[in-house]
Amino acid sequence: MKTRQYNHFLLSLIALILLSTSSSVLAQHSHEAGPPLLGVTSPKDDSVLRNAPPVVVLSFRSDVRVIKLRLLTAGRIPINLGFTYDPDRVSHNIVWNLPELVPSSYYIFAWAVIDETGQLVQGEFKFSVGTDALPPSEFIETYGLYIDHLEEER
Numbered sequence: 001m002k003t004r005q006y007n008h009f010l011l012s013l014i015a016l017i018l019l020s021t022s023s024s025v026l027a028q029h030s031h032e033a034g035p036p037l038l039g040v041t042s043p044k045d046d047s048v049l050r051n052a053p054p055v056v057v058l059s060f061r062s063d064v065r066v067i068k069l070r071l072l073t074a075g076r077i078p079i080n081l082g083f084t085y086d087p088d089r090v091s092h093n094i095v096w097n098l099p100e101l102v103p104s105s106y107y108i109f110a111w112a113v114i115d116e117t118g119q120l121v122q123g124e125f126k127f128s129v130g131t132d133a134l135p136p137s138e139f140i141e142t143y144g145l146y147i148d149h150l151e152e153e154r
Contacts, residue, residue, distance in 0.1 A: 038123060041109075045125035046137050052101045052129050056109055058094040064113035065090050068122070073104035074139070074148035101129065105148045106136035 042057040043049055056071075066089050071079040079102060094111075101107065105128065112122035126136035134142070143149070 041125050043125075043127040045127070046135050047127045048133050048135050049127060049129050050131060052098070053127075054098060056094075056096050056098060058096075058111060060092045060094075060113070062116055063090050063092050064115055064121070066094055066111070066113055067120075068110065068112035069094075069096055070108075070110040071098065072108040072110065073102060074106045074108070074136075074146065075104070076108070076146050077102075077104075079107075105139055105143075106133070 039059045039061050040057070041059075042055075043053055056069075065087065067085055069081055069083040071081050073079065079099065081096065081099065083096070106126050107128070108124050108126050110122070110124040112120065115121055128134060128136055128139065
């Protein structure tokens, strides 16, 4: 239990350091989502992680109002994040704690925000977890979109 708390603290600290990096570094991993552009995510889109991340980080290039955060399995089964809309939640950096993840071939993190001009911007990124996991793009290319081998094994 203490190891998980330490890992959570360490990853939160890394997320804060990541968010304080210069805009030129943030631009290296930009997502073309339209204004306001999503600068960086952690985990990175299409990444394979050894262990489940304790938090998700979204960094936008301007302040946004968060209206939706969702985590889904590869089979599109929702995982409860405990997210509720808060009209006062306005920021360009979003750090959200993740619950314990259910087994899945990969995960989809979907988000929607309202930018400073009132425009709806939404997107998603995918990541997988495990030493034998495939990058989500490779899994989808091989097996198809929204298919999940691990759900069949339960």
